[in-house]
Amino acid sequence: MTRRIGRFRTALTVLAVWNVLAGAALVGAAPASAAPAATEVAPGVEYTDFDIVAAKGVAHAHVLSIDLRAPHVRVGLLYPGVVAARAAVSELADTAGAVAGINGDFFNITETQHPGVEATGAPVGPAVADGRHLKAAVPNGQRFGPALPPGTTTEEVFGVGTDRTARLDRLALDGSIGTDEGDLPLRGLNQYALPEGSIGAFTSDWGDVSRERAVCGTDTDRSAPCSTDTYEVTVTDGRVVATAGSPGRGPISSGTTVLVGREAGAQQLRKLSAGERVTVRHRLVAAKARVPYAFAIGGSPVLAGGRPLPGLDDTVSAVRTAAGIANGGRRMLLLALDGAPEFRTGLTIAEVAETMRRLGATDAFGLDGGGSSTLVAREPGASSVSVWNHPSGGAERPVPNGIGVFSRQEHP
Template structure:
């Protein structure tokens, strides 16, 4: 099966190289053939790398692609992430630390807080994260996200994931949970996320890290730059009992087995009713709308579904971008990053990116963070060291919240 999938990947590239099927674009200056499709490198069984030039509406761009055969049992795709949700690292550092042989940057993230003086950016991602089958966080409210405007019908809960059945899909991950107290139940509104819905209570575990939780009560569901709430409260729960209360979100690492509850407005009022020693039970689940169990998932937003571009995609604003295509009914992934070197920095629009993914053989496509974050790393064939294959537009790798890593046991 692996040989068949690899052949389909190289064939799709060969067709694209020969025809320039992307509307309004044409391929130029492709590298000389190596094996399979022109210029293809076999990184490992089931994993290939390719780069080529594409003449798009705003200028020539260089496209870097990692093809991943999920039918190869030695290959898997997983979340690249730092030691904490509220932390960042370069793609090469994250991939090296986790033993990946290739990867790209992932979701948009909380990179700056200029609208909230005195409040530090957390570095946490916008959307949900699942690593090794375990949910690390949920999504922030739509109005609290960074990045380009979401296409109509998409949400911050949208993810690209690979299920425990080894098939890739587009899906949505939603949070459900409760805080049960002697006074009754409170619906959980957040889980390890940098922004809580107005009036809610959020849960923070050891996965959050040591960064201050002050940012979690800033902004509103529709305006991320709105002032921070002045009506807040925090409760620490360990072994089913309240061990500490505070009038504002705190900082410092959350110990294993401990949950910190942060409330704002109505949520803060509910938490104020709790006293040290009272019994509290916190339950939270991040589940897929489809019901699929995911081994890996990362946030972003769809640009291609069933071979058709998502409606309402921006067709005017071009940028350096990172995206992932799903092909062969979810059995194959295409990790795509554009080059940020000055000669190629004109980039693609979201509509062009959707078309490029389709022409590479994808039926579904998912846009990730771009600009200075766009990074693709891969090992040299037969080597062990990761190298950055594109040129990040900042001139060096940017530290990011997460990424998509390719791993092989071969």
């Protein structure tokens, strides 16, 4: 079910909306009577929607405001249980028991440049779920989605630490492969594209989708041909149990790691022999945070320290999704634009940054948009979520992950 929108059809300023979300009196805001009333999804979780007069037309925004200091509220990664799989946001939310959520990272949606190669559906950036490091980032040139702002990379994340504080950060892979001849660098973890000349690890978190896509493209061109110099080694309980000349497919058992190499990485893996002891180590290392991340998701920063990032696109308008940080990381804002025909012009990335700033965010993060943009929440008394915006494709698009909002104090 999709919730009806447009309770207030006049164009509202986002400053007026923030009056409702934060309870603050802001200079220049519209009168309180003009602002839309917020709907309480659960204690500490509020929803509102409003119009934005943008450069190319009127956009309609759906916003969740989440109090991260409320002891009964938490946020987490929504995903189908493995990295290389997709499901509708509503299905992900209901399966996890979330009261609300939005779609997440950009992902490997198609493989038209590589005939016969299966699109994995896996996300671009790092992902952390309940403190578990699921995957690392693909090379910048292998990214799906709009161009990254200057100075940013695919390692950028939006996350919440074990201290219940939201942050923008970078998560880089730190890994190695211990062999009888010494350590080899590990440069991939459950990702659909490996750097040229590297070795990547695939674990049970990957799923059963083919690993062939990992050796296609280059660090600067995702449409470049697949490598012809590849090798795969299967390690179970710390020993080499199988090898293959090309990446395979199928589920990976717990306790097993499949190493995939391309070019120089393949040549290194060919030196391993059956029965050889191999130790694979990997973790994601934060550039800023000194506390572990309970949750993190990839995307693209658009606002930092209250200022839009330089070089944000201000020409291409689209339906978009974003997450913001307010009140020193104690409040999270989740925004999804409406994809109904009358609002489909959407916002530019620069307009998204400005919208989040006016909503009170000091930092904001762009997520996948277009047909992926989805916001779901539970109506009072409901046991499952419904879609509260209109996806631009007319129905929910299956996505690899999202941000879920959880509450132990739901309405009766």
